[in-house]
Structures are given as structure tokens and as C-alpha cells.
Amino acid sequence: MRRVLKAAVETGVVTRPYPFVPSEVPPGFRGRPRIDFDNCIGCGACASACPPNAITIEEGDGFRRISLFLGRCNFCARCEEVCPVKAVKMTGEFELSSNNKEDLCQILELKMVRCSVCGRFFATERELKRAKEELEKKGIRVEEIVMCPECRERASANLESLARR
Amino acid sequence: MRGQSYSFLEVDPEFLRKYVKELVDSGARFSTSVAVDERPINSCFSHSYILFLRDRGYIVVTAKLPSDRAGHDTLTDIVPGVEWAEREAMELLGIKIRGLPKRRRLILPENWPNNVHPLRKDFDYNYRPVEKAEIEVEGLPIGPYHPALHEPESFRLYVKGEEIVDAEYVGFLVHRGVEKVAEGRLTYNQIPFIAERICGICGFIHSTLYCNAVERAAGIDVPERAKWIRSFMLELERIHSHLLLVGVVCHLAGFDTGFMHAWRLREEFMRLAERISGNRKTYGMNLVGGVRRDLDNIAALDFLKDSRRRIDEYVNMLMENRLLIKRCEGIGVLGRQDARKICVVGPVARASGVDIDVRRDSPYEAYGELSFRVPVHMEGDVLSRVIVRLEEIRESISMLEQIADRMPKGPIMAEVREIPPLVRSLAAGEAPRGEDIHFLVTGRDNKIYRWRVRAPSYNNIPALPLMLRGNLIADAPLIIGSIDPCFSCTDRCVVLRDGRKYKLEEVVGRRS
Numbered sequence: 106m107r108r109v110l111k112a113a114v115e116t117g118v119v120t121r122p123y124p125f126v127p128s129e130v131p132p133g134f135r136g137r138p139r140i141d142f143d144n145c146i147g148c149g150a151c152a153s154a155c156p157p158n159a160i161t162i163e164e165g166d167g168f169r170r171i172s173l174f175l176g177r178c179n180f181c182a183r184c185e186e187v188c189p190v191k192a193v194k195m196t197g198e199f200e201l202s203s204n205n206k207e208d209l210c211q212i213l214e215l216k217m218v219r220c221s222v223c224g225r226f227f228a229t230e231r232e233l234k235r236a237k238e239e240l241e242k243k244g245i246r247v248e249e250i251v252m253c254p255e256c257r258e259r260a261s262a263n264l265e266s267l268a269r270r
Numbered sequence: 271m272r273g274q275s276y277s278f279l280e281v282d283p284e285f286l287r288k289y290v291k292e293l294v295d296s297g298a299r300f301s302t303s304v305a306v307d308e309r310p311i312n313s314c315f316s317h318s319y320i321l322f323l324r325d326r327g328y329i330v331v332t333a334k335l336p337s338d339r340a341g342h343d344t345l346t347d348i349v350p351g352v353e354w355a356e357r358e359a360m361e362l363l364g365i366k367i368r369g370l371p372k373r374r375r376l377i378l379p380e381n382w383p384n385n386v387h388p389l390r391k392d393f394d395y396n397y398r399p400v401e402k403a404e405i406e407v408e409g410l411p412i413g414p415y416h417p418a419l420h421e422p423e424s425f426r427l428y429v430k431g432e433e434i435v436d437a438e439y440v441g442f443l444v445h446r447g448v449e450k451v452a453e454g455r456l457t458y459n460q461i462p463f464i465a466e467r468i469c470g471i472c473g474f475i476h477s478t479l480y481c482n483a484v485e486r487a488a489g490i491d492v493p494e495r496a497k498w499i500r501s502f503m504l505e506l507e508r509i510h511s512h513l514l515l516v517g518v519v520c521h522l523a524g525f526d527t528g529f530m531h532a533w534r535l536r537e538e539f540m541r542l543a544e545r546i547s548g549n550r551k552t553y554g555m556n557l558v559g560g561v562r563r564d565l566d567n568i569a570a571l572d573f574l575k576d577s578r579r580r581i582d583e584y585v586n587m588l589m590e591n592r593l594l595i596k597r598c599e600g601i602g603v604l605g606r607q608d609a610r611k612i613c614v615v616g617p618v619a620r621a622s623g624v625d626i627d628v629r630r631d632s633p634y635e636a637y638g639e640l641s642f643r644v645p646v647h648m649e650g651d652v653l654s655r656v657i658v659r660l661e662e663i664r665e666s667i668s669m670l671e672q673i674a675d676r677m678p679k680g681p682i683m684a685e686v687r688e689i690p691p692l693v694r695s696l697a698a699g700e701a702p703r704g705e706d707i708h709f710l711v712t713g714r715d716n717k718i719y720r721w722r723v724r725a726p727s728y729n730n731i732p733a734l735p736l737m738l739r740g741n742l743i744a745d746a747p748l749i750i751g752s753i754d755p756c757f758s759c760t761d762r763c764v765v766l767r768d769g770r771k772y773k774l775e776e777v778v779g780r781r782s
Contacts, residue, residue, distance in 0.1 A: 109587060112527075112531060113527070130544075131541075131548075134544065134548050135554065154459070155460075179463055179554075180549065180552070181554045182548065182562075183459075183463075
């Protein structure tokens, strides 16, 4: 009994006054992920790594839509880890309850580019721009012709057969 | 009207109904009825109905009933509320009240002889018509909501009076198909995160063992530092899990101060985990091939410096509490032979004298290089299950210190090449609740073919009927709690609504 009282006196009050005083999170805390629209190139690496399907990708009307729905998010930060351009960042926000489902959504729409041969939308403008920059960094000259992977394959096969003749 | 007023009214039994009905119709409220054996005085019984009428006070309507035909018609059709009072008059005084609905006896036990009415004057106060009551076995449902640990599980206790003679477990109420989701839809590196959510307390052991199984199947050499980090997180997890359980046992035993202090201490370990991994419970650190975050040894050592003293203080406080000890001692006993037969694992086995621990018997991660003691007790009761865990907390703190002190330097993630299909693999580990088993068969297209998770509670829950037998109902929650059952792990749950996609039109906030 004496020990119980001693422990109570020595410990004092440990309950924090949250929510009246905000609760601090340590650096590196995995809170709400945010996608920075200015940096995102729409490659979809986050969507394919995302375990609970919180990030999904859809295409249509010449746009690629990246949607992040926090209602499914498990805050694993795999999106942050796999993003090639560091557009996804985990924030310290954790108070996500809301009466409105829309508060839990972030949707990005990125313009896509048509294939100059078949006319199909196949990549976002930013993806192509980044690919070009990366190649140029390595000293590879890039032509301006925009072709989807299938048409490029066909074209190079034609080139090969021409060369063989 | 000041003061309390009451008046008596004596009526012929034939007119009893009529008078009471008139009073009730004019707004009187029925209070109770009293039957009296007046035979030694006037060879009659009397039955008085007490009613209250505003402005008139209490009115006692009494009917004298001659002893040879002591009875009258029921008043339940006029005032349904008289039923208990009339039944009491019938059972205890033998007033025949005609027209009462047939029901079980209200007051006298089922085996009491007919026509023996204890409140009659000719019934001696120390006469016992029944020597010893025969008690029937009855079924008592506990659950499916929280008898012990606020998870959906259900027990049917068979009780004889206060004593439990048998128990039946009704589980798998939260089987939500984790394995199926992993086999059907998730890729290798997505599964650690669902594995971690198999358990709400000790998830890290599940993701670690899943990764171990895949790493073994693919022949991946996990960097030493990653192994040590995993062991560190596993021991951290064990400490918070054990402190949680010790707190819960205190709470179930009615010692809530012990519960509060256990959880206060646990909170410090949760915050350490949060600083290391970015989350207090789902560390999310495992991937096939290693871990995702490095660990700051110095900060960890700094934290641990004082934790042993704080834990010791707490343990002393518990062990000095005689009420807690008495509550836990000698109940829910599982003998050594039974423990072996049922194949219980973890602290439940070790408290029953079965000396097993995967960390020592079949080392994984960094355990082969750590020195630690495996506490074993022989009593097999709730108290020894608590003590085993308290001793394990001390061992875990020592392991954390060893790891933080001696952790090798180097990379924390191996390069993972293709994982060969259709390779069988197994990984075992010591979860806070005992041996955890992950068996898997690798598949094609970056997916597994089969995954079987056997959480420790799967082996421990079948011992509960044995532990409960012969104990009191009041101890059942404590006994169930003492094996630290994890029903969700056993059932392998996770929330995932298959195929449900959220339509884009439902949401706004677009940017383009």
C-alpha cells in the first residue's frame, strides 16, 4: 500500500491535456501522405507499391488521374519511398476524422500526350519531359518524335528489317 | 394534507376485486399486497392490497379468508403489477389465487415440496423440507463482446451454481481472409503491411516472419544490421505487449492503479517505437530483404538507461499487493502434462513448466548472439503466467541494451532479385504470446501461392476449457485474460472490402 501511494505521488499527473493542447509528433512520424502536384509526374510507382490500394490511377479524356483516398491508407510510407521525384511526402498530420469523405481525398489530373503514330494517349507530358532530361544528362540526344512503346517497337523492328535488306 | 395518512378498509373476499377496481379506476396506484396467517387468532388468513390515492393517502383493502378455503380470484387482469405480490402470497402462505398465469415458481426453489408454505405459523423456522439442493448444470454465455479483452469471441460456460464444470469456445468471428487477400491480390512487398495488421498488439513478429519465410525461399542474405534492428523492434514489441497484459490482469482483478501504472510505463516504450519507426504500433519497417529505417543506437541506449529501474519499481509494487496475489494465485491452473498435450506455447507453456522458447531453441534474426534467460515456473496458475511475463520484460530490456550496444554497422537492406516460384518455406518466431508460425509457398508474378499463419493464441485458447474447469464464474474473465488471448490473430483478420472502389465522381478537390 505504501508503495502504491509513493508511486502515485512520485509520478504525478501524466495525462496530457490533448486535444486542448496539440499533441506533438516526433520527426519521421508517418502521418497523412500528401502528393505535391508541382513535382508529380504521374508515373504511378506509388499506386503499384501501395499495399491497401489507397492510391489508384485512371486514364481518360487525355488526362491521367492519380487519386489518393486516405480512408484506405495504412500510413506505411511506401509511396514516399518509391516516388522517383520525391513528390509524395508523409506529413505530421494525424487528426483526419471528418464528416465529409471528400476531406480524405486528393486527386491530381495530369495532361497526357498522344502517340504521333497511332494517336493513343500513352504518357503524361511530365513523364516524357523527365525521361528526356534524364537521357540528356547521360549525354543521349533525344528526338522530338513522340511515340508510344508499341509503335516504337514496331518502328524499330521495321528499321531492323530494312537494315537487313 | 400534512403528514402521512392511511386508512384500513375490510371487505368481503367476494367484493375485493370490485373495491380495488373502483379505487384503481379513480386513479389509485397499487403499491404491494400483504398476506398474513391469522389462524391462531381468528382461524382466517388475510390478504391486504395497499393502494395510494392522491388526497386520500394509503388505503389498505383487506379481505379475510377462512382457513378452509383461503383463496380469491387474481387481480392481475385489473392491475398487472400485482403479479409478484400475489405469487408471493401463494407460495409463502398458501393463499390460492385463482387465475394467475402458470409460471415457474417465483421465490421457492424448484425442488421445494408442494403444499409446504414457510410463512405459515405452523411452519417451524428451522424446519428444512429439502436437505441439500440439487443444482442443475446450466449454460452461461460469455461474449461475443469482451469477457476479457474487448475482442469478439464467445465462450459458453457450463456452471453448477457458481462453479464452472466445463467451457466451450466459439471463435473465428473475425475471420476476414488475410491469407486469401495476400494470395490473390498483393505483391511480395505489400504483404508485410497486411501481415503486421494480423495482430493489433504484436504485428511486427508477423511481418518479420513473413519476410523471413520469403527470404529463406529466395535465398536472400539479410544484412546483419537489419537482423539486429528486427530483433530490437521485436523485443520492444514484447515489452509493450507484456505490460499491456499485466495491466489488463490488474484491471480484471480490480486493481486499477496497477493497470494505470503498467500502461503509463508501456506508453514510454510506445513513444520510443514511434520515434524509431514513425508509428507507435504499426512499425512498418519490414520489407523482403531487410528493414526500411535505420536505428539510432545512442538514443535508444539513452532511453533504456532508466527503464529497468522503473519496471522494477512497478514489479515490486505488484508483488507487494496481497489482494492481487490472492486473486491470481491458484486459479486457472494448467498442469504440465495438460500443457504438453494441448501444445500450448509461450508464457502459458512456460508458466506450466514447459521450457520452450523459439528465440533460444531455434534462433532467428539476432537472437543467436544475445544472452538471455528463459523464465519457467511450475505452478501453472494465473499468477505464474503474470510472473513469467514480468520476468520476460526484464530479459527483454537486457536484450535491448545488448542490441543497442553491440549492433553491427552496415547496410540494412539486401538487394532482392527474382523470387523463385513454388518453393516451400517456413519461419518460426517467439511472439509475445508464444510460438508464431508462417508457412508459405512462393508463386509467380511477384505473388505468393499459399500463406498460412498460425498465431500463438491458436494453440493457447484450446487450453482455456481445462483452465476454467472447477473455478468460479467470477474468475473466468481473469483466467481468460491470463493467457493474453489474441482472437484477431487466431482468426487472422483485416478489414478489406473486396472489389469496392471509390468512384471518382464522388470526390472533388481536383487540380489539373
